[in-house]
Amino acid sequence: MSPGAYRPEYGNDAVASPSGVLIGVSSLDPGLAPSPRAETADQVELFRVLVVDDDEPVRRACCDIAESMGFAVISAGTGAEAQAMMRRQPIDLLLLDLKLPGGLSGLSLLGEVKSLYPHTSVVVMTAFATVSSAVEAMRIGAGDYLTKPFALEELTSIFSRVEQTWHLELETRRLRESMRTQKGLGNMIGRSPEMEKLYRILTKVAHSTHPVLILGESGTGKELVARSIHFGGPLGPKPFVPVDCGSLVPTLIESELFGYVRGAFTGANKAKTGLLASAEGGTVFLDEIGELPLDLQAKLLRALQEKEVRPVGATFTVPISARVLAATNRDLVSMVEQGKFRKDLYFRLNVVNLKIPPLRSRREDIPVLAMHFLERLERETGIAYELSDDALRTMTEYDWPGNVRELENAIERASALSSGPILHFNDLPSQLQDSHRQRRMQATITIGRGERPQEEEMVRRSPGSGSAPAAILSIAEMEKQAILRTIRQLKGDKLMAAKLLGIGKTTLYRKLKEYGIAEGGELGD
Numbered sequence: 246m247s248p249g250a251y252r253p254e255y256g257n258d259a260v261a262s263p264s265g266v267l268i269g270v271s272s273l274d275p276g277l278a279p280s281p282r283a284e285t286a287d288q289v290e291l292f293r294v295l296v297v298d299d300d301e302p303v304r305r306a307c308c309d310i311a312e313s314m315g316f317a318v319i320s321a322g323t324g325a326e327a328q329a330m331m332r333r334q335p336i337d338l339l340l341l342d343l344k345l346p347g348g349l350s351g352l353s354l355l356g357e358v359k360s361l362y363p364h365t366s367v368v369v370m371t372a373f374a375t376v377s378s379a380v381e382a383m384r385i386g387a388g389d390y391l392t393k394p395f396a397l398e399e400l401t402s403i404f405s406r407v408e409q410t411w412h413l414e415l416e417t418r419r420l421r422e423s424m425r426t427q428k429g430l431g432n433m434i435g436r437s438p439e440m441e442k443l444y445r446i447l448t449k450v451a452h453s454t455h456p457v458l459i460l461g462e463s464g465t466g467k468e469l470v471a472r473s474i475h476f477g478g479p480l481g482p483k484p485f486v487p488v489d490c491g492s493l494v495p496t497l498i499e500s501e502l503f504g505y506v507r508g509a510f511t512g513a514n515k516a517k518t519g520l521l522a523s524a525e526g527g528t529v530f531l532d533e534i535g536e537l538p539l540d541l542q543a544k545l546l547r548a549l550q551e552k553e554v555r556p557v558g559a560t561f562t563v564p565i566s567a568r569v570l571a572a573t574n575r576d577l578v579s580m581v582e583q584g585k586f587r588k589d590l591y592f593r594l595n596v597v598n599l600k601i602p603p604l605r606s607r608r609e610d611i612p613v614l615a616m617h618f619l620e621r622l623e624r625e626t627g628i629a630y631e632l633s634d635d636a637l638r639t640m641t642e643y644d645w646p647g648n649v650r651e652l653e654n655a656i657e658r659a660s661a662l663s664s665g666p667i668l669h670f671n672d673l674p675s676q677l678q679d680s681h682r683q684r685r686m687q688a689t690i691t692i693g694r695g696e697r698p699q700e701e702e703m704v705r706r707s708p709g710s711g712s713a714p715a716a717i718l719s720i721a722e723m724e725k726q727a728i729l730r731t732i733r734q735l736k737g738d739k740l741m742a743a744k745l746l747g748i749g750k751t752t753l754y755r756k757l758k759e760y761g762i763a764e765g766g767e768l769g770d
């Protein structure tokens with residue numbers, strides 16, 4: 246491209262007064278230029294950008310913008326220079342002008358980069374007249390393109406988008422690493438600080454005989470914890486008797502728990518030992534204790550205090566020596582306040598309590614749990630299932646209201662639906678897919694507005710800071726805005742917009758019709 250062939254629309258200052266530190270004839274300055282984040286390079290992995298354009302003012306301006314966003318930047322004026330630089334150091338984003346002087350064209354360099362460095366993202370720059378080569382570049386593997394002249398906002402938006410993807414990929418690599426290295430305690434998987442704390446208490450209580458109250462949302466692993474306490478301690482060889490207080494028929498709870506004598510009621514043809522006594526010095530696990538009716542709470546309390554039970558219809562008592570573990574997902578304290586749970590029984594059971602945190606507050610455990618369930622599937626089916634990057638990321642972002650049980654089911658369902666050993670995003674349950682789309686749409690909107698992603702915004706905003714929270718938008722409205730903004734940014738290129746939004750062209754047209762958006766209307770084209 247000849248110098249001065251176009252004037253970029255990012256303001257003359259950037260072109261007229263380049264930093265002079267980063268930019269220059271690249272062959273004289275092949276190393277990574279210092280950036281504001283370079284001081285902490287030991288701890289922070291820098292996003293590395295290589296700008297390749299023979300038009301020096303444009304090259305400098307692009308470098309300045311990348312530098313102002315905190316990236317490590319180098320630049321080259323020819324394909325051969327860029328090639329040499331890429332051999333020397335890894336590059337995360339190559340911003341490449343397609344029309345370069347010398348023997349190595351932009352397209353040839355792109356082809357080489359895609360085969361040698363598949364993880365490097367490439368964004369091509371092209372003059373309007375050569376848009377067809379941009380299409381060719383996308384076919385070879387460029388992730389995006391900018392048509393010259395472009396506005397500052399377009400470049401920063403592309404930089405942000407690619408950097409965000411790069412962060413996600415970095416995160417995925419770390420997640421995969423953690424999948425290999427972390428396990429847990431016994432059958433319990435998870436190495437988050439929360440779980441480490443739980444294991445410390447669990448190991449101690451396993452060697453005592455006190456009652457333990459295990460608290461946590463449904464599916465967090467309360468029964469697994471109860472089993473770990475029992476099998477990890479001296480009572481391990483004795484029976485472990487789980488009793489689901491929530492599923493026992495109310496009229497039968499008493500006879501199930503305490504047993505009965507022959508003839509105690511119609512159908513009692515022979516005596517039966519109750520669950521409490523049948524544990525014979527082992528452990529009785531009273532699951533869903535919050536569901537126990539009040540009258541039985543009184544009887545259970547008496548049995549625990551006196552260490553004996555009176556079977557239904559009996560005139561004698563039977564000693565019980567089992568340890569009692571109880572669990573609930575209910576808030577027993579407020580049940581006590583409301584008179585729905587006996588205070589004295591609560592104190593009796595709550596000698597030690599263990600709180601299992603929900604999965605969403607220990608997200609680092611998600612990949613390792615997923616790996617655990619994949620390995621279990623492999624043992625059962627002989628198929629070595631794996632999660633695609635998208636699926637893994639979606640799982641890590643999701644809030645898991647059903648906790649580990651929901652995760653376990655999601656993996657099983659995905660394996661049943663997948664067409665091969667790789668479990669893809671589309672194989673995941675719909676609630677995960679929906680939640681991921683919602684996040685992505687929100688991110689597209691905030692990035693398009695030049696804002697930080699909403700979650701970060703919420704964290705930054707302290708209560709009483711005075712800044713009004715963003716208006717809550719419906720999903721449909723968020724979708725509409727994301728579509729409109731993308732089309733506008735792409736100057737009406739709907740094909741490219743559909744590609745960037747990850748939806749089909751037909752879907753895009755259908756949605757535009759649904760929103761009642763006519764050509765040239767809200768799109769401004």
Ligand SMILES: Nc1ncnc2c1ncn2[C@@H]1O[C@H](COP(=O)(O)OP(=O)(O)OP(=O)(O)O)[C@@H](O)[C@H]1O
Pocket residue numbers: 432433434435461462463464465466467468469470532574614617649650653
């Ligand atoms: N840390 C963990 N490591 C491995 N598997 C786990 C873990 N936590 C839970 N699970 C698995 O998740 C499923 C649900 O766990 P569990 O039944 O113990 O939960 P729960 O809290 O007792 O649920 P609910 O309150 O609904 O009875 C089980 O298959 C269990 O093996």
